[in-house]
Amino acid sequence: MRKKFVQLAAVFTAACMMLCACGTNNNETSDSEQGKDTSGDTVIRMATMTTGFPLPMHHANKTGVFDDLGLNVEEEFFDNGPTINEAIASGDIDIAGVGGMPSVSGAISNNSKVIAWMEDDESSVQIYARNDSDIVSAGKGKNENYPNIYGTADNWKGKSVVCAMGTSSHYTLLAVLETLGLTQEDIELINMEGVSGAAAFLAGTGDLYVGFNPQWSEFYSKPDEYTCVATCADTDKKLNTVLIASEEFCENHPDLLVKFLEGMLKVQNDFYDDAKYYYESMYEWQNTFGECSEELAQYTVDLQVMRSLQERRALFEEKNGSSEMQDTLLSIADFMIDNNVIEEEDKQKIIEDKFVDSSYLFEAIDNLNAE
Incomplete structure (x- = not known):
């Protein structure tokens, strides 16, 4: 072994x-x-x-x-x-x-x-924003079909998102964008693998971070600084x-x-x-x-x-x-x-x-x- x-x-x-x-x-x-x-x-x-x-x-x-x-x-x-x-x-x-x-x-x-x-x-891939984001301040419930997702399409549009392409994180991001009537073209994708991407987000890169457990553990443990604004479970995708x-x-x-x-x-x-x-x-x-x-x-x-x-x-x-x-x-x-x-x-x-x-x-x- x-x-x-x-x-x-x-x-x-x-x-x-x-x-x-x-x-x-x-x-x-x-x-x-x-x-x-x-x-x-x-x-x-x-x-x-x-x-x-x-x-x-x-x-x-x-x-x-x-x-x-x-x-x-x-x-x-x-x-x-x-x-x-x-x-x-x-x-x-x-x-x-x-x-x-x-x-x-x-x-x-x-x-x-x-x-x-x-x-x-579905629940373990999560998207985090800093608490000063307009997505967080907009709160949940803006989309009656997907009430657990924070913010509106206008809030999400144009955001820079740290996410590893081709992964379940990428799938989750696309699924959440779809619920908002958006596509990848409506955001700026910063392609970084999960661990270094989380470190980059922690250091100030990007408006949003998408990752799987435990890559987001630092953000989960600091609810006064970061908020989980969506998961794949909040969409209709398996x-x-x-x-x-x-x-x-x-x-x-x-x-x-x-x-x-x-x-x-x-x-x-x-x-x-x-x-x-x-x-x-x-x-x-x-x-x-x-x-x-x-x-x-x-x-x-x-x-x-x-x-x-x-x-x-x-x-x-x-x-x-x-x-x-x-x-x-x-x-x-x-x-x-x-x-x-x-x-x-x-x-x-x-x-x-x-x-x-x-x-x-x-x-x-x-x-x-x-x-």
Whole structure:
């Protein structure tokens, strides 16, 4: 079991230290980076992000659950889904937790497969403004169809927004703008990844910041200075996090994928059965990368609710040729088409390629139920 910390850029260093602690990757090439360890066993190169939803994967690796299943898992940390997709494309990552939008773009560019649901993500992607913003002073309820979103179209129009393009944060921003009758052309997008973007916003860059937990933790903890003015949950759009695997790994190591899922599902089920254990694990996890209060850890647990094995299976069971999981991701694809992020033929391609593959999940759940 090894860890490598990659892609955690340090911008506005002093402010970043307040938000998130991270390591750097060295330039040495090990046997495991070629997909084999020194004994010749296959290494599963797992990508996670420093946010709440990958906790079950990380915890299974840290506590030896994967080891007990005979798996050799190497954990690498990334800023966001697009950088993970790049690593999959270059052959450096086998399996990863990503948001809905990167899972669609990864299926288009890499033929990667969605093999499991992680958690719902609508409430954990949040948009913050400083309290002196006219969006905050306008308050909620200006749009009767979306009463929890602060401000009006006039308040939002022309604002500079710090947000990582191609991520669930970007999806959330576009969804909120749509409720206001606006598009990305109506705002100034400052494209920065979550951690450095949060540090930049803290230092005064931009009028708004969009990020996922715990990138916005500094703003959440200072309600006298910052206000959450919208989340994806305040729109009518669905958003979730999923587990994806590279096409090559699916083809060459289906047995390892099933075992990996058994380990991750075991941890998820333990969290589902024991809320205190879930909270304690989240608190420890979030304090690995920065300072996390007990309140924030509990808030994260409340946002990212675990589901039972039966509920997870139901998301992937097909009815009339499609599953709830596929329908949700295709609705994200439709939204990406409407916002000129992808083309209609891209959507048709991933449907034809059967980008949602339930076979590994179903086998893993059957194995766990048989124990």
